[in-house]
Amino acid sequence: MxxxxxxxxxxxxxxxxxxxxxxxxxxxxxxxxxxxxxHSVAGDNSQKIKSAxxxxxxxxxxIIITGGLGPTDDDITMQSVAEYFNKELVxxxxxxxxxxxxxxxxxxxxxxxxxxxxxxxxxxKVIANPAGTAPGIFWEIENRHIIVLPGVPGELHKMWExxxxxxxEKFSKYVLVKRFMKFFGIPEGTLGQEIKDxxxxxxPTVAPLISEGQPDIRIVAKAKTKQEAENLIKNMEKQIxxxxxxxxxxxxxxxxxxxxxxxxxxxNLTVAVAESCTxxxxxxxxxxxxGSSSYTKLNFITYSNEAKIKTLKVSPDLIKGYxxxxxxxxxxxxxxxxxxxxxxxxxxxxxxxxPAGGTSEKPVGLVYIGISADNREEVHKININPAFTRKVIKxxxxxxxxxxxxxxxxxx
Amino acid sequence: MxxxxxxxxxxxxxxxxxxxxxxxxxxxxxxxxxxxxxHSVAGDNSQKIKSAxxxxxxxxxxIIITGGLGPTDDDITMQSVAEYFNKELVxxxxxxxxxxxxxxxxxxxxxxxxxxxxxxxxxxKVIANPAGTAPGIFWEIENRHIIVLPGVPGELHKMWExxxxxxxEKFSKYVLVKRFMKFFGIPEGTLGQEIKDxxxxxxPTVAPLISEGQPDIRIVAKAKTKQEAENLIKNMEKQIxxxxxxxxxxxxxxxxxxxxxxxxxxxNLTVAVAESCTxxxxxxxxxxxxGSSSYTKLNFITYSNEAKIKTLKVSPDLIKGYxxxxxxxxxxxxxxxxxxxxxxxxxxxxxxxxPAGGTSEKPVGLVYIGISADNREEVHKININPAFTRKVIKxxxxxxxxxxxxxxxxxx
Numbered sequence: 001m002x003x004x005x006x007x008x009x010x011x012x013x014x015x016x017x018x019x020x021x022x023x024x025x026x027x028x029x030x031x032x033x034x035x036x037x038x039h040s041v042a043g044d045n046s047q048k049i050k051s052a053x054x055x056x057x058x059x060x061x062x063i064i065i066t067g068g069l070g071p072t073d074d075d076i077t078m079q080s081v082a083e084y085f086n087k088e089l090v091x092x093x094x095x096x097x098x099x100x101x102x103x104x105x106x107x108x109x110x111x112x113x114x115x116x117x118x119x120x121x122x123x124x125k126v127i128a129n130p131a132g133t134a135p136g137i138f139w140e141i142e143n144r145h146i147i148v149l150p151g152v153p154g155e156l157h158k159m160w161e162x163x164x165x166x167x168x169e170k171f172s173k174y175v176l177v178k179r180f181m182k183f184f185g186i187p188e189g190t191l192g193q194e195i196k197d198x199x200x201x202x203x204p205t206v207a208p209l210i211s212e213g214q215p216d217i218r219i220v221a222k223a224k225t226k227q228e229a230e231n232l233i234k235n236m237e238k239q240i241x242x243x244x245x246x247x248x249x250x251x252x253x254x255x256x257x258x259x260x261x262x263x264x265x266x267x268n269l270t271v272a273v274a275e276s277c278t279x280x281x282x283x284x285x286x287x288x289x290x291g292s293s294s295y296t297k298l299n300f301i302t303y304s305n306e307a308k309i310k311t312l313k314v315s316p317d318l319i320k321g322y323x324x325x326x327x328x329x330x331x332x333x334x335x336x337x338x339x340x341x342x343x344x345x346x347x348x349x350x351x352x353x354x355p356a357g358g359t360s361e362k363p364v365g366l367v368y369i370g371i372s373a374d375n376r377e378e379v380h381k382i383n384i385n386p387a388f389t390r391k392v393i394k395x396x397x398x399x400x401x402x403x404x405x406x407x408x409x410x411x412x
Numbered sequence: 413m414x415x416x417x418x419x420x421x422x423x424x425x426x427x428x429x430x431x432x433x434x435x436x437x438x439x440x441x442x443x444x445x446x447x448x449x450x451h452s453v454a455g456d457n458s459q460k461i462k463s464a465x466x467x468x469x470x471x472x473x474x475i476i477i478t479g480g481l482g483p484t485d486d487d488i489t490m491q492s493v494a495e496y497f498n499k500e501l502v503x504x505x506x507x508x509x510x511x512x513x514x515x516x517x518x519x520x521x522x523x524x525x526x527x528x529x530x531x532x533x534x535x536x537k538v539i540a541n542p543a544g545t546a547p548g549i550f551w552e553i554e555n556r557h558i559i560v561l562p563g564v565p566g567e568l569h570k571m572w573e574x575x576x577x578x579x580x581e582k583f584s585k586y587v588l589v590k591r592f593m594k595f596f597g598i599p600e601g602t603l604g605q606e607i608k609d610x611x612x613x614x615x616p617t618v619a620p621l622i623s624e625g626q627p628d629i630r631i632v633a634k635a636k637t638k639q640e641a642e643n644l645i646k647n648m649e650k651q652i653x654x655x656x657x658x659x660x661x662x663x664x665x666x667x668x669x670x671x672x673x674x675x676x677x678x679x680n681l682t683v684a685v686a687e688s689c690t691x692x693x694x695x696x697x698x699x700x701x702x703g704s705s706s707y708t709k710l711n712f713i714t715y716s717n718e719a720k721i722k723t724l725k726v727s728p729d730l731i732k733g734y735x736x737x738x739x740x741x742x743x744x745x746x747x748x749x750x751x752x753x754x755x756x757x758x759x760x761x762x763x764x765x766x767p768a769g770g771t772s773e774k775p776v777g778l779v780y781i782g783i784s785a786d787n788r789e790e791v792h793k794i795n796i797n798p799a800f801t802r803k804v805i806k807x808x809x810x811x812x813x814x815x816x817x818x819x820x821x822x823x824x
Contacts, residue, residue, distance in 0.1 A: 013448045015438030016621070016630065019431050022453070026427030036425045037460055041434070041451035048449055055467050178426070189523035189545075192484035199485060207456075208484055209423055210564060218428065273713075279699025280692030283713045287691025288803050290767055298719035300712060301685075301695045307710035307753070341719070355702055383518065387542045391700050392566060 001145075001171045003029050003036045004060035006052055008067035008077045009151055010043040021066045021156055028160060032172040033222060034062065044068055049080040057144055062171070067151030069134035071113040078137075081148060082121040085141050089119035095126055099133045127163045131155040138167055145171075174222050177229035180209075181217045181240060182254060183247040184403040188215045194243050204232045206240075213396055249406060256402035261289040263409045264345075271405070272341030273299040274312055274333040276324065277351035277367060281398045298341040302333070312336040325350050327368050327379045334370035334377065345409060346372040349401050353390045367397045371408045380404055413557075413583045415441050415448045416472035418464055420479035420489045421563055422455040433478045433568055440572060444584040445634070446474065456480055461492040469556055474583070479563030481546035483525040490549075493560055494533040497553050501531035507538055511545045539575045543567045550579055557583075586634055589641035592621075593629045593652060594666060595659040596815045600627045606655050616644045618652075625808060661818065668814035673701040675821045676757075683817070684753030685711040686724055686745040688736065689763035689779060693810045710753040714745070724748040737762050739780050743791045746782035757821060758784040761813050765802045779809045783820045792816055 005025050011017040022039045029036045038059065042052040049068070056063045068077030082089050096118035103110045117134050120126055127136035127149070134150040136159055147164060149156050183191060191208055192199075195217065198206045204221035217240060221232035241248060250259050264271060273283050283299040286292055300312060305324055308314040314332045322328050333348025351367030358364035365384035371377065384396045417437050423429040434451045441448045450471065454464040461480070468475045480489030494501050508530035515522045529546050532538055539548035539561070546562040548571055559576060561568050595603060603620055604611075607629065610618045616633035629652060633644035653660060662671050676683060685695050695711040698704055712724060717736055720726040726744045734740050745760025763779030770776035777796035783789065796808045 012434075012451065013438055014442045015435045015440075018435045019451070022424075023427045023430045026425055028427075030426045037455060037457075038464065039424065039431070039451070039453035043449060045449075051471070052450065059463070178428075180428075187520065187523065189483040189525050192482075193523060193525060196485065207422065207486055208482075209428070210482075213566075218423070218426075220426070275692075278696070279704070279708070280687075280695030280711060280713070283692030284690070284696050284806070287713075287715065287765075288806065290802055292691070293715055293769075296691070296713070297716040298712070298714055298723055299692060300710070301692070301699070301708070302710055303699065303705055304709040311710055311752075340723075353699075357705075385543060387570060388566065390702055394696070394700065 001034055001062050002060045003034050003062040003064065004038045004040070004056045005036060006056055006063060006065045007039070007041045007151070008044060008049055008065065009041070010045075010074075012041045012067075013043050020153060021151060024153070024157065025064055025066070025160075028165065029168075030176055030178070030220075032165075032168055033174040033176045034168065034172060044074040044076060046076050046080045046083065049077060050084045053081065053084045057142075061143070062145045062147070062168075064147045064149065066149045066156060069117065069136070069148070069150045071111060071117055071133070075116075078120065078148060081139075081146065085121070087121045087141075090122050092118050092120055092126060095120070095135050098128065098135070102133050127159055129155055129159055130162065131158045174224055175226050175229050177221050177223075177226060177233055179219045179233050179237065180252050181219070181237065181248060182211075182250045183215050183217070183244060184249055184256070184399075186215065186244065186247040191215045191217070191244065191247075195240060198236065198239060201236070204229075204236050206236060212399060214399070249403065255285075255288075256399060256406060257285040258289050260286065260402055260406050260409065261292055261295065263406065264295040265291065267409065267412065269345055269409060269412065270295045270297055270341075270343035271345040271347060271409075272297060272337040272343040274337035274346070274348045275299070275301050276303060276308070276333070276349060277353045278349055278394050278398045278401070279303065279353075281394050282347070282349065282401055285398060285402065297343055300337060300340075308333065312340065323362065325352055325362055325366060325368065327370075327381065330368035330370035331372070331377060331379045332370075334372035334379075338372050344373060345405070345412070346370075347401060347405055348372070349397065351397055353393045353397070354386060355390060358386060365393055367400070369397075369401045369404055371405060373408070373412055376412075378404070378408060413446055413474050414472045415446050415474040415476065416468045417448060417451045418468055418475060418477045419451070419453045419563070420456060420461055420477065421453070422457075422486075424453045424479075425455050432565060433563060436565070436569065437476055437478070437572075440577065441580075442588055443590065444577075444580055445586045445588045446580065446583060456486040456488060458488050458492045458495065461489060462496045465493065465496045469554075473555070474557045474559070474580075476559045476561070478561045478568060481529065481548070481560070481562045483523060483529055483545065487528075490532065490560060493551075493558065497533070499533045499553075502534050504530050504532055504538060507532070507547050510540065510547070514545050539571055541567050541571055542574065543570045586636055587638045587641050589633050589635075589638060589645055591631045591645050591649065592664050593631070593649065593660060594662045595627050595629070595656060596661055596668075596811075598627060598656065598659040603627045603629070603656065603659075607652060610648065610651060613648070616648050618648060626811070661815065667697070667700075668811055668818060669697040670701050672698065672814055672818050672821065673704055673707065675818065676707040677703065679821065679824065681757055681821060681824065682707045682709060682753075682755035683757040683759060683821075684709060684749040684755040686749035686758070686760045687711070687713050688715060688720070688745070688761060689765045690761055690806050690810045690813070691715065691765075693806050694759070694761065694813055697810055697814065707755075709755055712749060720745065724752065735774065737764055737774055737778060737780065739782075739791045739793065742780035742782035743784070743789060744782075746784035746789065746791075750784050756785060757817070757824070758782075759813060759817055760784070761809065763809055765805045765809070766798060767802060770798060777805055779812070781809075781813045781816055783817060785820075785824055788824075790816070790820060
C-alpha cells in the first residue's frame with residue numbers, strides 16, 4: 001500500500017514550525033513496512049488543501065492528513081476533506097459530549113467554536129483524542145484510506161499509539177528493521193565507492209548518509225519476521241565491516257562520547273581535558289554521558305596564554321617559539337592536564353575557531369590535538385574548512401578529538 | 413511569485429531526518445515576501461522526483477529543490493531535473509577544478525565519483541558551494557525559476573546567504589519583517605494572558621512561541637517598505653515591553669551567551685567559570701561567541717570533590733558539612749574561580765544532572781548557582797524537572813546560569 005503524508009498549516013510554510021509530524025508518521029509507517037513515497041504541506045486554505053488532496057489521491061492509497069482541526073476559523077481541514085469528496089459534514093453527538101467533558105473536567109465552559117470539532121464526513125469512523133478536543137477520522141472512500149489527525153504533536157502521538165497503529169497493522173505485510181552504522185575519518189565519496197556493489201542490494205537496502213560531516217550507512221531489511229530481517233542486516237553488516245571496519249565506531253543512537261565513555265569504564269581509565277579552541281565543548285560532551293563522573297575529575301579551559309602557562313604549566317618558551325596553536329603546545333597541554341588531574345589519559349586541544357585570528361600560516365580551522373598517557377603520546381594536526389561558523393568548527397574539532405581519544409584508548 | 417519547496421531524500425520519507433531545510437527556506441522566503449504555498453518531499457528515485465517536479469511546475473513559478481547532489485549513485489537530483497525538462501547535463505570545467513581544490517586542500521585525492529558533481533544542465537548558472545563539493549544551480553526554463561541546492565544544511569545555508577538571497581531579492585513585492593522577542597523567567601500561560609489583546613492585531617501579528625522551555629513572542633509586519641514594516645513592529649514592541657520588560661532579554665538570533673558577552677565587552681569585564689554539573693557547557697556556550705577570548709581566560713570543570721578542594725581551594729569542611737551540591741559550595745566555587753583566574757566576575761555551578769545521584773533531600777535537577785564580584789555575591793537555588801534527560805537538565809541549568817550572570821553584570 002502506497003502512503004502519502006499531507007500536513008496542513010500556514011505556520012509550516014512560514015518556517016515557524018518544523019514539520020516533525022511528517023518525520024514521526026514516516027518513522028511509524030516505515031516500521032510497519034508501509035511505503036511512503038511523498039510528503040506534502042499546504043496552508044490553511046480550502047482550495048489549496050483540496051488541490052493537495054487531489055495530488056495525493058492520484059499517487060497513494062493511504063493518505064494521512066494532519067493539522068487544521070482546531071476550533072478557530074482558520075482550521076478548515078475536515079471541511080476541505082469532505083468537500084473534496086463531495087460529502088457533507090454531519091454532527092456527532094457522542095464526540096460533542098466528549099469535548100464537553102474535556103472542558104468541564106478542567107472547570108471551563110465549552111466555547112461556542114468548539115462545537116465545530118464534532119462534525120465529520122458521513123461514514124467516517126471517529127478517532128478519539130484523549131489529549132485534546134480535536135478528534136480525527138478513518139475514512140474509506142473511493143478506494144482510498146483517508147486518516148485525518150490533529151497537528152499538535154502530543155495529541156497526534158497519543159492517537160497514533162491508541163488507535164492508528166492498530167488500524168494500520170492489518171495493511172502491513174512485512175516487518176522493517178533499520179540499522180545505522182557510524183564511521184569517522186572516511187570521506188563520503190570514498191565510502192560510497194567501497195560499498196557501491198552493496199548499494200545495489202534490494203533487501204536489505206544500503207545507503208550512505210551524512211550526519212555532522214561524517215558518513216553513516218543505513219541498512220534497511222524487510223522480512224516476514226523481525227528475526228529474519230535482523231539476520232539480513234547482520235549479514236550485510238559483516239560485509240561492510242570487512243571493508244570499512246577500521247573507520248567504524250558505532251550504531252544507531254550511539255555518540256562518540258558514549259563510545260569513549262564505555263571504553264574508559266571498561267578499562268577503568270580516567271581522562272583529563274585541557275581545552276583552548278573548543279572552550280569546554282569536549283568536556284561538556286564527555287559529561288553528557290550518564291555515569292561520566294567515574295572518569296571525569298578535573299578539566300581545564302585554558303583560553304589565555306597566561307592560563308596555559310600558570311595553571312597548566314605549559315612552558316612559556318614553547319608558546320613563544322611555536323605559538324599557542326602548535327604541535328608542542330597541544331602535546332604539553334595533554335601531558336600537563338593528565339599530570340595535574342592525576343588521570344590515566346590527558347587530552348589537549350588548541351586551534352583557531354575563528355572568525356578572526358587566522359593567518360596564512362595558521363588559518364581558521366587549524367587545530368592540534370594531543371593525547372597523552374604514561375607510556376605513549378600522540379599529536380594530530382587537522383584542518384577544518386574555514387568557511388564554517390565558529391560554532392561548527394568547535395563542533396567538528398570536538399568530534400575529531402573524541403574520535404582520536406576513542407582510538408587511543410582502544411589501544412591502551 | 414508563487415514558490416514551492418521540493419526536498420529530495422529517502423531519509424526524509426523514512427523519518428530518519430527532520431526536514432529542517434524546508435523550514436529554513438520557508439523562513440527566508442517569508443522574509444523576502446515571496447509566497448510559498450506548498451512543500452513536498454520525494455525519495456531518491458528518478459521517476460518520483462520528476463513526478464514531484466511536474467506537480468510543482470503546475471502550481472508554482474519558483475521551485476527550490478534541495479538534496480540528492482552528493483557523489484554517490486543514489487544522488488540523482490541534477491540528472492532528474494535535467495531529464496524532466498528534456499535537457500542534457502554538461503561538464504563544467506571550472507566547477508570541477510573547484511572540487512579538485514576542495515580535495516587537494518585537504519590532502520586528499522579526488523574520488524572518481526566526485527566528477528559527477530561538475531555536470532549541470534546547459535544554460536543553468538552554477539552556484540558555488542564554498543562549504544562542500546556539490547554546487548547548485550539557478551535555471552530559468554519554460555517560464556519557471558528552478559533553484560537546486562545541496563541537502564547538507566551547512567552548505568545550503570552558506571549558499572543561500574552568499575548567492576540565493578541576492579538572486580531572489582529582485583522578485584520580492586512587499587516586505588515582511590519578523591521579530592522574535594525573547595523572555596526568561598515567565599511561564600508561557602502568564603505571558604499569553606498579558607498580551608491576549610495584542611494577539612488580536614492583524615498587522616503586525618503577535619503570537620507566543622516556546623523555545624527551549626522559555627517563551628518568545630513573534631511579531632510579523634507586512635508593508636510596502638522595510639521601514640514601514642519596522643515601524644509597525646517598533647510600536648508593537650513598545651507595548652509589549654511596557655508590560656513584560658522585566659523578563660525581556662533579546663531579539664531574534666540573540667543567545668544568552670551573546671547577551672552576556674556584549675555586556676562584558678561593553679563594561680570591560682572578564683569572567684571565570686567553575687562548573688560541576690554542567691560539565692563545561694557554560695564555558696562552551698560563552699566561547700561560542702566570536703571575540704569571547706577578550707573575557708575568557710581560565711575556566712574549570714571540577715567534577716570530583718578532590719578537584720574542588722585541591723584546584724579551586726574550596727574548603728573541605730564545607731563539602732563535608734553541606735555536600736558538594738549546596739549553597740556554600742556554589743558560593744565558594746564562584747569566588748575561588750574569580751580569584752584564581754584573576755577575573756572580575758566568577759560563576760560557580762553545582763547540581764545533580766542525573767539520572768543517578770538524586771535523593772529525596774537533593775533530587776535530580778537541583779542546582780546551585782553562585783556569582784561573585786569583588787564587592788557583591790549571589791547564590792541562587794533552582795529546581796529543574798527531574799523527568800528531563802541529563803542533557804536537557806545540563807542545558808536548562810546552563811541557561812539559568814547565563815541569565816543570572818546577565819542580570820548580575822547588568823548591575824555591575
